[in-house]
Amino acid sequence: MFQEDIASQPQLFSFSYAELVPQDSDVWLYIDLFSQIDLSEFSDLYSKQGQEAKDPELMLRTIFYGLTHGAVSGRKLSDFCRYDNRFILLSGARRPDPRISSKLYVLIEISPSFIFDLNKNHCYEV
Secondary structure (H helix, E strand, C coil), rough: EEEECCCCCCCCCCCHHHCCCCCCCCCHHCCCCCCCCCHHHHHCCCCCCCCEEECHHHHHHHHHHHHHCCCCCCHHHHHHHHHHHHHHHCCCCCCCCCHHHHHHHHHHCCCCCHHHHHHHHCCCCC
């Protein structure tokens, strides 16, 4: 149903994007955080018809990372996902379309239960 995360698979020159992001980067925190959150609220919105959709976990962790690192629009997020290894890793090497990113920004705004769950249940010490 969803396109798979290919960021950790070897690319043309035998590297994975995971190898290009330092182990002390905050990217790993976002990957860990979003792997623990129940995203069924977003998954239920996807149709099973048509081409494979982008995984909501990949999209949401990319958007939230973008919001905390200066990508405040779908177009800017799409550019970061093309040129920045941190964003490439978070998005699963699947560059989001700016229109899809913008729609997810709206969904995040109308889903306070998801934001509450993110804030309340997943606190990390830095």
